[in-house]
Amino acid sequence: MSSKNINKKVLSGNHSVAYGVKLSKASVISAYPITPQTAIIEKLSEFVERGELKARIIKVESEHSALAATFGAALGGARAFTATSSHGLLYMHEWLHWVSRSRIPVVMAIVTRTIGLPWNIWPDHSDYMDQRDTGWIMTFGMDNQEVLDLTLQAFKLSEDPDIYLPVIVGLEGFVLGGTYMPVILPDEREAEDFVGERAQPYTIDPKNPIAIGNMTLPEGTEEMFMDMQKSMMNVYKKAKEIDSEYGKIFGRSYGGLTACYKCEDAKYMMVTMGAWSGDAIEAVNVLRSEGYPVGLLRVRYFRPMPTEDYKKYLFNSKMTIVFDRSISYGSTGSIYQDVISSLHLASSKINVVHNVIAGIGGVDMTLKDFYEIFRSFLKQYESGDESNKVVWYHKGVMNNFSFE
Numbered sequence: 001m002s003s004k005n006i007n008k009k010v011l012s013g014n015h016s017v018a019y020g021v022k023l024s025k026a027s028v029i030s031a032y033p034i035t036p037q038t039a040i041i042e043k044l045s046e047f048v049e050r051g052e053l054k055a056r057i058i059k060v061e062s063e064h065s066a067l068a069a070t071f072g073a074a075l076g077g078a079r080a081f082t083a084t085s086s087h088g089l090l091y092m093h094e095w096l097h098w099v100s101r102s103r104i105p106v107v108m109a110i111v112t113r114t115i116g117l118p119w120n121i122w123p124d125h126s127d128y129m130d131q132r133d134t135g136w137i138m139t140f141g142m143d144n145q146e147v148l149d150l151t152l153q154a155f156k157l158s159e160d161p162d163i164y165l166p167v168i169v170g171l172e173g174f175v176l177g178g179t180y181m182p183v184i185l186p187d188e189r190e191a192e193d194f195v196g197e198r199a200q201p202y203t204i205d206p207k208n209p210i211a212i213g214n215m216t217l218p219e220g221t222e223e224m225f226m227d228m229q230k231s232m233m234n235v236y237k238k239a240k241e242i243d244s245e246y247g248k249i250f251g252r253s254y255g256g257l258t259a260c261y262k263c264e265d266a267k268y269m270m271v272t273m274g275a276w277s278g279d280a281i282e283a284v285n286v287l288r289s290e291g292y293p294v295g296l297l298r299v300r301y302f303r304p305m306p307t308e309d310y311k312k313y314l315f316n317s318k319m320t321i322v323f324d325r326s327i328s329y330g331s332t333g334s335i336y337q338d339v340i341s342s343l344h345l346a347s348s349k350i351n352v353v354h355n356v357i358a359g360i361g362g363v364d365m366t367l368k369d370f371y372e373i374f375r376s377f378l379k380q381y382e383s384g385d386e387s388n389k390v391v392w393y394h395k396g397v398m399n400n401f402s403f404e
Helices: 013-023 038-049 063-075 086-091 093-102 144-158 188-195 218-250 277-289 307-314 334-346 367-382
Strands: 007-012 028-031 056-059 080-084 107-112 137-140 167-172 180-185 258-261 268-272 294-299 301-303 319-324 352-357 390-394 397-400
Touching (some): 007 013, 013 167, 013 180, 013 188, 063 080, 063 086, 063 093, 080 086, 137 144, 144 167, 144 188, 218 301, 268 277, 268 367, 277 294, 277 367, 294 307, 301 334, 307 334, 319 334, 319 367, 352 367
Parallel strands (some): 137 167, 268 319, 319 352, 352 390
Antiparallel strands (some): 007 180
């Protein structure tokens, strides 16, 4: 670690994002207020007003316009940022496709919040998961320190010439967004050097006009989409390299597309994403103290799908429990789908993998819940019963939604 001046502040998740944007020297910020995201833009506005960040804040009348303005600024060569939540994110969904297909580097924070109806301001992952197929790289933090670190890394990854794709930084509203905890701020000069100068594949220049969004023949369209997929596959290597470089400079490295906790000798595994991973880790500690060899694989990058990590850490697990905080109605949780397909790429015969849908609508999940779910499935496994593959856990009850 070479960072000379340790600067620690007590920050909310929203303010951690704002500091990450400030340290990345974003020059254009556009957003429309929506709970629980608004505090990000309020803090960035303070930075700009005090002269701590040389950026322009573009006020717009909707989230649809917010991402359009962010896209336009980025096309002009600016390092641009936006943030939103829930229905605001749904409203800008069209523009997510425009940005990724234009191959323009942009970073957006999604402070996750349940989608209505019924009206609800508590967090789950439904709004985030709705962006699964937009061509954005999708990351998710576990705590406020990781949220700040991911934001800095997101700008560098987005602007890498082998990538040139936009990046989402996800964090749960209120659970992280409005909760304060100690966060180490990187040295400003070192952060600026780490992110580097703005880079993008092309820039709108009135002196050399170009057209964007023209109609193409089907073959041309398909070739563009294939190139996006190729860049997505490059993220496997680049994200790890950037995370490793970040660790050498700032002393914090997370391992790449996933973070593993006590996986090496684990015979049973849990898979989680987001803030409730902290509760799951505590459950792992309790179970370990009772003699159960349990490990936890935490998803840091939902897209691209961390296939190699799923195969590496889960294939030999006797029993795996995948926790999803969203559901594809009529199917299963999205992370579960990824895990199953990844394991089947390794072999058609895989060990027991359960899917637990939980925490929907902001329902709280505690250490006790994770502990009791594991014990329940372990008891079932030891009895030879492989039913209840997909359950919706609600108020301590495992509601069976398996397809058998």
